Amino acid sequence: MKAESKRRVVITGYGMMTPLGRNTxxxxxxxxxxxxxxxxxxxxxxxNLPCRVGGQIKDEWIEEEDAQxxxxxxxxxxxxxxxxxxxxxxVKQARLEEITHRGRIGFSxxxxxxxxxxxxxxxxxxxxxxxxxxxxxxxLRSGGYSYLNFLRRKPDVATTILPKIFDCRGPNLTIASACxxxxxxxxxxxxxxxxxxxxVMIAGGSEATLNFMGFVGxxxxxxxxxxxPTPQKASRPFDRKRNGFVMxxxxxxxxxxxxxxxxxxxxxxxxxxxxxxxxxxxxxxxxTHPTGLGATLAMRGALEDASLTPEDVDYINAHGxxxxxxxVTETRAIKEVFGQRAKDxxxxxxxxxxxxxxxxxxxxxxxxxxxxxxxSILLPTINYEFPDPxxxxxxxxxxxxxxxxxxxxxxxxxxxxxxACLCVGKVEG
Amino acid sequence: MTEDRIVITGTxxxxxxxxxxxxxxDVLLSGKTGIGPIEGFDAGGFxxxxxxxxxxxxxxxxxxxxxxARIMDTHSYLLMKxxxxxxxxxxxxxxxxxxxxxxxxxxxxxxxxxVEDLLPAVVKSLDGxxxxxxxxxxxxxxxxxxxxWPLKMLNNIGFCQVATQLNIQGENTVFSPHGxxxxxxxxxxxxxxxxxxxxxxxxxxxxxKVNPSSLARAHLSGILNTVDPQKxxxxxxxxxxxxxxxxxxxxxxxxxxxxxxxxKRGISFVASMTGYGCSCEITSSHSGPTARAVSLxxxxxxxxxxLKPSEIDLIIAHGDGTVxxxxxxxxAIQDVFSDCLNQIHIFSSKAALGHLLAGAPLIDVILGxxxxxxxxxxxxxxxxxxDPSIRFHVVQGTSLRKDxxxxxINCQSYEGQAASLVLETVNR
Numbered sequence: 118m119k120a121e122s123k124r125r126v127v128i129t130g131y132g133m134m135t136p137l138g139r140n141t142x143x144x145x146x147x148x149x150x151x152x153x154x155x156x157x158x159x160x161x162x163x164x165n166l167p168c169r170v171g172g173q174i175k176d177e178w179i180e181e182e183d184a185q186x187x188x189x190x191x192x193x194x195x196x197x198x199x200x201x202x203x204x205x206x207x208v209k210q211a212r213l214e215e216i217t218h219r220g221r222i223g224f225s226x227x228x229x230x231x232x233x234x235x236x237x238x239x240x241x242x243x244x245x246x247x248x249x250x251x252x253x254x255x256x257l258r259s260g261g262y263s264y265l266n267f268l269r270r271k272p273d274v275a276t277t278i279l280p281k282i283f284d285c286r287g288p289n290l291t292i293a294s295a296c297x298x299x300x301x302x303x304x305x306x307x308x309x310x311x312x313x314x315x316x317v318m319i320a321g322g323s324e325a326t327l328n329f330m331g332f333v334g335x336x337x338x339x340x341x342x343x344x345x346p347t348p349q350k351a352s353r354p355f356d357r358k359r360n361g362f363v364m365x366x367x368x369x370x371x372x373x374x375x376x377x378x379x380x381x382x383x384x385x386x387x388x389x390x391x392x393x394x395x396x397x398x399x400x401x402x403x404x405t406h407p408t409g410l411g412a413t414l415a416m417r418g419a420l421e422d423a424s425l426t427p428e429d430v431d432y433i434n435a436h437g438x439x440x441x442x443x444x445v446t447e448t449r450a451i452k453e454v455f456g457q458r459a460k461d462x463x464x465x466x467x468x469x470x471x472x473x474x475x476x477x478x479x480x481x482x483x484x485x486x487x488x489x490x491x492x493s494i495l496l497p498t499i500n501y502e503f504p505d506p507x508x509x510x511x512x513x514x515x516x517x518x519x520x521x522x523x524x525x526x527x528x529x530x531x532x533x534x535x536x537a538c539l540c541v542g543k544v545e546g
Numbered sequence: 547m548t549e550d551r552i553v554i555t556g557t558x559x560x561x562x563x564x565x566x567x568x569x570x571x572d573v574l575l576s577g578k579t580g581i582g583p584i585e586g587f588d589a590g591g592f593x594x595x596x597x598x599x600x601x602x603x604x605x606x607x608x609x610x611x612x613x614x615a616r617i618m619d620t621h622s623y624l625l626m627k628x629x630x631x632x633x634x635x636x637x638x639x640x641x642x643x644x645x646x647x648x649x650x651x652x653x654x655x656x657x658x659x660x661v662e663d664l665l666p667a668v669v670k671s672l673d674g675x676x677x678x679x680x681x682x683x684x685x686x687x688x689x690x691x692x693x694x695w696p697l698k699m700l701n702n703i704g705f706c707q708v709a710t711q712l713n714i715q716g717e718n719t720v721f722s723p724h725g726x727x728x729x730x731x732x733x734x735x736x737x738x739x740x741x742x743x744x745x746x747x748x749x750x751x752x753x754x755k756v757n758p759s760s761l762a763r764a765h766l767s768g769i770l771n772t773v774d775p776q777k778x779x780x781x782x783x784x785x786x787x788x789x790x791x792x793x794x795x796x797x798x799x800x801x802x803x804x805x806x807x808x809x810k811r812g813i814s815f816v817a818s819m820t821g822y823g824c825s826c827e828i829t830s831s832h833s834g835p836t837a838r839a840v841s842l843x844x845x846x847x848x849x850x851x852x853l854k855p856s857e858i859d860l861i862i863a864h865g866d867g868t869v870x871x872x873x874x875x876x877x878a879i880q881d882v883f884s885d886c887l888n889q890i891h892i893f894s895s896k897a898a899l900g901h902l903l904a905g906a907p908l909i910d911v912i913l914g915x916x917x918x919x920x921x922x923x924x925x926x927x928x929x930x931x932x933d934p935s936i937r938f939h940v941v942q943g944t945s946l947r948k949d950x951x952x953x954x955i956n957c958q959s960y961e962g963q964a965a966s967l968v969l970e971t972v973n974r
Contacts, residue, residue, distance in 0.1 A: 232696075232699070238668050239678045245665070250587070272723055281828075289724075289961070293702055294720045295702055333691070334691075337688075337689070337691060397715050399645065399712070402694075533703055534706050535705075535720070
C-alpha cells in the first residue's frame with residue numbers, strides 16, 4: 118500500500134556531454150539521424166590491443182579558461198570536468214540560480230573516480246622493494262604522491278566539489294554501482310524529493326575510463342568488442358554479429374524538482390519521474406543472470422512504484438550493451454515482464470550510437486528518452502543488420518521513427534549484477 | 547493506531563576487538579583498545595604508525611571460491627563475515643523470505659589498488675636503465691595483470707559478491723565512500739521497509755583497508771594524530787588534549803524489518819530504528835560538517851522519532867578525536883540539548899576502535915543495541931580530562947550503568963555531511 122500524499126517529481130533541466138555532442142541538443146539531433154559517435158581511440162596507444170575503438174569526447178569541448186576554472190582544474194579529473202559541463206547545461210535550463218533556499222538543493226551522482234595510470238604505478242614502483250616494504254619517507258618527501266592524486270581516485274570527488282561550485286547545500290549522495298550508478302543516483306534523488314528531504318536534486322553520472330588502465334581491464338576480461346568492420350559499426354546491440362561493448366566517456370545530469378516547487382517558479386517541466394526499481398541478480402560477478410531475473414525484478418519494481426501496468430508502457434530504452442549476453446537476457450526479461458505485448462513495444466539502444474558510458478549511461482539515456490517523448494521521436498538502434506533469432510523484438514532498426522508516446526522505461530544493468538529501471542512520462546494532471 | 551515499528555532482527559560486526567558483536571562488545575567493555583602498531587606493511591615512514599586493524603580473520607570459514615577470492619580483499623571479507631552473521635541471527639537461513647523481498651544497502655569505503663597487482667607488468671616493461679618502456683608495456687607486459695583486476699577496483703564488487711553468495715535479489719544501492727555513507731545505507735533501508743518495497747533489508751558499512759594508500763590519504767587530509775605517535779591512547783574524543791583520529795578497520799551489518807514481519811517469522815528483536823536525519827554543509831577549512839549541519843541532522847532525527855531532546859538517554863557521538871570535528875559536534879550537541887545537558891551522556895567508539903569511515907555508523911548502531919539490552923555504556927579508555935567547554939557527561943575511565951532506552955547516533959564525513967540515527971528499545 119502506498120501513501121496517496123507522495124510528492125511528485127518532475128524534470129526541469131538536463132545536460133549532457135557525449136561522444137556525439139557537447140550538449141543535449143547536439144547529441145539528440147545526431148542520434149535522431151542515426152549517427153555514430155564511435156571512432157578509433159587516439160587518447161592512448163592501442164596498437165596491440167584487440168579493441169581499438171571507443172567513444173571519445175573532444176578535449177576542446179571541456180577546455181575553458183577563466184580563473185575559477187583554473188583552480189578547479191588543479192583538483193579535477195576528466196570525469197569531474199565532464200560532469201561539471203553537463204551540470205552547467207542542466208542548471209542553466211532549470212534556472213536554478215534563481216532559487217534562494219540553497220539548502221533544499223542536493224546532489225546525487227553516479228561516479229567512480231579515476232583509474233590509476235601507468236605513470237602512477239611506475240612512480241610508486243621506485244619506492245617499493247617488491248616484497249611488501251615501502252620507503253614511505255622518501256615517497257612522501259618526493260611530493261609526487263600527493264593528496265590530489267588520491268582525490269582523483271575518490272568516487273566522491275564530484276559530489277564534494279560540484280556542490281561548492283553550484284552552491285547547493287542539500288543532501289549529497291555518491292552512488293558507486295558500476296553501469297547502474299547513473300540510474301540509481303537519479304532514483305535515489307527522486308526518492309529524496311518524494312519524501313520531502315529536498316525540493317531539487319541534481320542527479321546523474323559521469324565516466325571517463327578511456328585511459329589505458331581503465332580500458333585494459335575490460336580488454337582483459339574480453340568484455341569489449343573485438344571484431345568490427347569499422348569503428349562506427351562496432352556497437353551493434355541486438356544484432357547477431359555483436360561481440361562486445363564499446364567503451365565511451367560522457368556525463369549526464371538532470372534537474373529533479375518537486376512538482377509544486379517547479380510550478381511556483383513557472384519553469385518549463387520537461388517530464389516526470391513516475392517510478393524507480395532496483396534489484397540484484399545475485400548470480401555471478403561477470404555474467405548476467407541467464408533468464409534475466411534481476412532485470413525483470415527492476416522493471417517490475419519501477420512499474421509498481423509508478424502504479425502502472427505493463428500495458429501502459431509505450432517505449433523501452435534498453436540497456437542494450439551489444440554484448441552477446443546482455444542483449445539476449447534483456448530481451449528475455451522484456452518478454453517476461455510485458456508478455457504478449459513485448460513484440461509491439463518499440464525497444465532501442467542508444468549505446469549503438471554512443472557506446473557504453475558506464476556510470477553516465479543511465480542519466481544520458483534517460484534524458485534522450487525524455488527528449489524523444491516530448492518530440493514524438495523514437496531514437497533508433499543503429500547497425501542492426503543481421504537479425505538474431507534470440508532477439509526478436511522491435512528494436513527500431515537503423516532509422517528514427519516518429520511516433521507519439523507517453524510513458525517510457527529506461528534500463529541500466531551493472532557489472533556485478535546491480536540493476537535499475539526508471540519510468541518516465543510527460544507531465545500530466 | 548500504533549505504527550508498525552522497524553526493528554533490528556540481526557546484527558553482524560567485525561572490528562579490531564572481535565569478529566562478532568558479542569566478542570567485540572565484551573572486549574570493549576573490558577576497557578581494551580583495538581588501536582596498536584600497524585601490521586602487514588612497514589608504516590615506519592608515516593607520522594602515524596598506529597591503527598585499529600582486524601587481525602586473524604579466518605577467511606577459509608567464509609567458504610569463498612578461490613576464483614572469487616582473487617578479486618576480494620579485506621573489505622569484501624569483512625562484509626561477507628558480518629552479513630552472514632546478521633543473516634543467521636535474522637533467521638534467514640531458516641525461514642523463507644522471497645529473495646526479491648530482501649533489500650541490501652551498504653556504505654563502502656575507498657577500494658585502493660595494491661601496487662603488487664600491477665607491479666609485475668611494470669617490472670616486465672623496464673628498460674636496461676630502469677625506465678618504463680611504454681611500448682613494451684602496451685604491447686605485451688600489460689597481460690601480466692590478472693584479467694579480473696579491474697573488477698576488484700570497482701567499489702561495488704564486494705557488495706555484489708555478497709549478494710551472490712547469499713542470493714539477495716531485492717532493492718539495493720552502494721553509497722560511497724563518505725564517512726556517513728553507512729548511515730545513508732541504514733536510512734535507505736528504513737525507507738525501503740517502511741514503504742514495503744522490501745520485507746527485510748540488510749544495511750551495512752565497511753571501512754577501508756589500512757594500507758599505504760589509505761594511510762597516506764588520511765595523513766594528507768590532516769585528520770590523523772601525528773603529534774604523539776608513541777603515547778598511550780592516540781584517539782581521545784572530546785579530550786582537552788585530543789590530537790586527531792586513528793584509522794580503524796571493520797564492518798557492521800544490521801537486518802531491519804517491520805515488527806509485524808518479525809513476529810510472524812518468530813524472530814526476536816530488542817531494538818527499533820525510529821529516526822534518521824541528515825544535512826550537509828562543509829566548514830570553511832574543509833574539515834567536516836559545520837555545527838549547524840550537525841544540529842540540523844540531530845533535530846531531524848529526533849523529529850522523525852517524535853522525541854524531545856530530553857527523552858534521549860545517550861548520544862553515541864561521531865567523536866573522531868580531531869580538534870575541529872569534536873569542537874563542532876560539542877557546539878551542536880550543546881545547542882540541541884541545551885535544556886537537558888546535565889542528563890546527557892556521550893560515548894564515542896572511535897577511542898577504542900579507530901575511525902572506520904563508511905563503516906563507523908553501523909558499528910555504532912550495533913554497539914548501541916548492546917547498550918540498550920545490557921544497560922551499560924562502555925567507557926572510552928583514555929583518561930585525559932574532557933574539553934573545558936563541555937557541559938555534558940563524557941563516559942570515560944569507568945563504564946556507566948544506566949537504563950538506556952533511547953540513543954541518538956551521530957555520523958559525519960570530512961566532506962561536510964552529518965547524519966543522525968535514533969535507536970530505541972522495544973520495551974517502552
